[in-house]
Amino acid sequence: MTIKTPPSGTTPEIDSLSQDQCWQLLRGAVIGRLAVVTEDHPDIFPINYAVDNESLVFRTAEGTKLAGSTSNTPVAFEIDGYDPSTEQAWSVVLRGTVLAIRAGSGLAEAETLTLEPWQGGIKNHLMRILPLNLSGRRFKVTRPDIWSTPLSDARRASFE
Numbered sequence: 767m768t769i770k771t772p773p774s775g776t777t778p779e780i781d782s783l784s785q786d787q788c789w790q791l792l793r794g795a796v797i798g799r800l801a802v803v804t805e806d807h808p809d810i811f812p813i814n815y816a817v818d819n820e821s822l823v824f825r826t827a828e829g830t831k832l833a834g835s836t837s838n839t840p841v842a843f844e845i846d847g848y849d850p851s852t853e854q855a856w857s858v859v860l861r862g863t864v865l866a867i868r869a870g871s872g873l874a875e876a877e878t879l880t881l882e883p884w885q886g887g888i889k890n891h892l893m894r895i896l897p898l899n900l901s902g903r904r905f906k907v908t909r910p911d912i913w914s915t916p917l918s919d920a921r922r923a924s925f926e
Contacts, residue, residue, distance in 0.1 A: 783902030788858045791902065792845065793817045796882075800824070800895075801842040802834030809834060815843075816879040822860065822895040823867065825881045832891055835864040843895055848907065858902040860895065867892040 783791070792798075801810045811831045815824045822843060826832050835841055841864055846857040883889055 780903050780905045783856070783858065783904060785900055788860075788900050788902040789817065789820060791847070791856065791858050792822070792860070795845050795847070796880075797884075798822075798843050798845040800831065800835065801844070802831065803837065803839045804830050804834040812884070813843075814881055814883050816881055818875070818879055818894070821862075821897065823879055823881065824893050824895070825883060825889040826891050826893060827887055827889045828891070832893075835893060836866065838863075840898065841895060853907050854904050855907050856902060856904040858900070860897050861899040862895045862897040865894050865896060867894050 796814055796816070797812060798815055799810050800813045801808055803809070809830060813824045813826070813831075815822045817823075826835075840861055843860045843862070844857065846855065848855045881892075
């Protein structure tokens with residue numbers, strides 16, 4: 767595949783998102799990806815989550831995700847999206863530590879959050895991600911024709 771480079775002198779503009787913008791985007795979604803370290807390697811899991819007092823809460827079952835998130839190793843959580851009206855993509859990354867929510871530490875309040883897992887089964891562990899770092903960025907998506915040539919694009923090759 768031949769790749770065209772963008773016109774010289776143009777650098778894509780990337781806007782950093784404020785903490786408030788990041789939390790607003792996090793509140794507007796329900797699915798994200800949780801990255802944990804398990805058995806000396808990274809692993810990523812989709813999770814349903816809810817924002818609660820500038821932390822994230824998720825429900826999980828016994829298994830790799832639970833073990834990796836409670837191993838005293840920081841985790842990362844990421845959501846992203848695209849706004850077709852502005853042609854901008856965005857990404858929010860939260861790095862933090864995970865604590866089990868137990869009786870006396872907000873369990874009753876966490877139980878009232880809307881957490882609807884995609885996969886059935888017993889998910890009786892409520893977990894809270896406490897942020898250590900929250901960052902986000904937004905950028906205009908590059909037109910696809912900048913990165914492909916007519917010969918590498920099957921849609922155009924038939925016309926030549």
